[in-house]
Amino acid sequence: MPLHKGSPASPAQAERRLALNPFFGEANPVGGMTEAPPHHQLPDGPLPPSSAYQLVHDELMLDGNSRLNLATFVTTWMEPQAGVLMAECRDKNMIDKDEYPRTAELERRCVAMLAQLWHAPDPATAVGCSTTGSSEACMLAGMALKRRWAKRNADRYPGSARPNLVMGVNVQVCWDKFCNFWEVEPRLVPMEGDRFHLDAETAAALCDENTIGVVAVLGSTFDGSYEPVAEICAALDALQERTGLDIPVHVDGASGAMIAPFLDEDLVWDFRLPRVSSINTSGHKYGLVYPGVGWALWRSPEELPEELVFRVNYLGGDMPTFALNFSRPGAQVVAQYYTFLRLGREGYRAVQQTTRDIARGLAERIEAMGDFRLLTRGDQLPVFAFTTAEDVTSFDVFDVSRRLREQGWLVPAYTFPANREDLSVLRVVCRNGFSADLAALFIEDLNRLLPELRRQPHPFTDDRGSATSFHH
Numbered sequence: 001m002p003l004h005k006g007s008p009a010s011p012a013q014a015e016r017r018l019a020l021n022p023f024f025g026e027a028n029p030v031g032g033m034t035e036a037p038p039h040h041q042l043p044d045g046p047l048p049p050s051s052a053y054q055l056v057h058d059e060l061m062l063d064g065n066s067r068l069n070l071a072t073f074v075t076t077w078m079e080p081q082a083g084v085l086m087a088e089c090r091d092k093n094m095i096d097k098d099e100y101p102r103t104a105e106l107e108r109r110c111v112a113m114l115a116q117l118w119h120a121p122d123p124a125t126a127v128g129c130s131t132t133g134s135s136e137a138c139m140l141a142g143m144a145l146k147r148r149w150a151k152r153n154a155d156r157y158p159g160s161a162r163p164n165l166v167m168g169v170n171v172q173v174c175w176d177k178f179c180n181f182w183e184v185e186p187r188l189v190p191m192e193g194d195r196f197h198l199d200a201e202t203a204a205a206l207c208d209e210n211t212i213g214v215v216a217v218l219g220s221t222f223d224g225s226y227e228p229v230a231e232i233c234a235a236l237d238a239l240q241e242r243t244g245l246d247i248p249v250h251v252d253g254a255s256g257a258m259i260a261p262f263l264d265e266d267l268v269w270d271f272r273l274p275r276v277s278s279i280n281t282s283g284h285k286y287g288l289v290y291p292g293v294g295w296a297l298w299r300s301p302e303e304l305p306e307e308l309v310f311r312v313n314y315l316g317g318d319m320p321t322f323a324l325n326f327s328r329p330g331a332q333v334v335a336q337y338y339t340f341l342r343l344g345r346e347g348y349r350a351v352q353q354t355t356r357d358i359a360r361g362l363a364e365r366i367e368a369m370g371d372f373r374l375l376t377r378g379d380q381l382p383v384f385a386f387t388t389a390e391d392v393t394s395f396d397v398f399d400v401s402r403r404l405r406e407q408g409w410l411v412p413a414y415t416f417p418a419n420r421e422d423l424s425v426l427r428v429v430c431r432n433g434f435s436a437d438l439a440a441l442f443i444e445d446l447n448r449l450l451p452e453l454r455r456q457p458h459p460f461t462d463d464r465g466s467a468t469s470f471h472h
């Protein structure tokens with residue numbers, strides 16, 4: 001007699017079996033996968049998970065190595081524990097505050113920590129939110145500026161007045177997008193001579209009764225330099241005294257808002273300046289978290305018009321949210337909280353100082369080669385831009401970028417905007433994980449290439465666009 005005897009499945013059991021996830025178990029690979037699945041249309045049937053994994057994995061091997069990507073500001077290394085936490089949270093939707101109240105609470109704690117770090121007058125009442133990155137944070141901050149201006153000018157808008165936003169021509173492309181999407185006139189201050197970012201006097205001179213705000217960048221994507229936020233605020237104070245115009249400032253601290261508080265404590269750029277009404281940063285840049293998380297904060301609830309805020313269920317009550325997206329993973333916010341907890345002020349200071357030291361050291365060594373001229377030195381953001389020295393005629397920055405790519409290094413080369421279109425540069429972004437050892441290997445590779453570049457009869461890069469992977 002058999003030990004176990006199967007019984008015929010009841011209809012209810014048969015239904016349970018049908019509810020199994022088709023991803024479980026091996027699908028029958030009909031014909032042993034003699035044909036590759038199509039690339040641009042949904043395949044007719046399933047593949048075993050191991051085959052699907054291998055196909056995708058193999059194709060991705062041809063991507064650049066993110067750690068050697070000196071073009072990106074975005075975090076490319078976190079410690080394994082952060083990775084584990086993120087894996088544990090990737091199924092949690094950030095918007096489901098009621099279902100995931102602890103994740104919601106970690107987001108609130110991060111906002112409170114940033115409010116304090118950026119010297120909000122009353123951190124308990126400062127308002128803020130997480131976003132997918134600085135771009136979304138800038139859109140939200142720009143929207144708040146526009147709505148506040150529209151309310152102040154309800155007699156003229158949307159009638160005759162057209163809102164404008166004053167900023168340097170060096171702003172990141174997210175501000176062009178904001179102006180385009182939200183129908184705001186961008187008023188761009190061009191570069192002039194050796195001034196590669198916004199200056200206070202020109203910014204104030206461009207403001208009028210239709211200016212919704214001035215954007216000051218800490219620091220510039222083009223060269224890593226900090227814009228003079230305090231001077232810009234002072235020029236706008238003077239403008240207010242002369243004309244009565246009261247123009248708020250938004251600080252785009254995508255990178256610098258997580259550098260300056262730790263390394264430049266005496267630099268006054270944040271909510272200590274009463275004119276600074278909002279600040280954004282990218283948690284996934286020098287906040288040291290994998291992409292995509294950003295933060296937007298307003299100095300007080302008055303700066304964020306109530307009608308822009310939506311409410312979702314939270315612990316039987318409701319919780320205000322401000323976002324463009326609805327669904328978004330909770331993992332990055334959890335990783336941000338982990339990193340705040342893990343490093344604290346001292347830890348952040350140590351990490352950012354090391355990165356700045358590496359950037360400065362690398363810039364000096366590049367300068368010492370004699371073939372290049374530094375525009376910035378890595379002493380603000382740990383980022384520097386450099387061009388070829390005056391007497392170099394056999395190669396240009398695009399050649400250098402192309403040749404470095406052969407060694408696996410991604411270093412963008414690009415031309416500056418108005419009024420310095422005559423100037424093309426290379427830019428190196430140092431990040432946590434770009435160690436002194438890697439920096440030394442980079443110098444070795446550049447040194448090895450230089451004799452060949454010097455022997456060129458003239459610059460070789462005809463197609464500058466394809467020579468560099470860079471897009472602002």
Ligand SMILES: Cc1ncc(COP(=O)(O)O)c(C=O)c1O
Binds near residue numbers: 073133136138
């Ligand atoms: C100054 C500045 N603002 C905004 C952004 C956009 O940030 P994100 O990539 O987080 O959307 C960047 C990105 O480099 C930046 O440098």
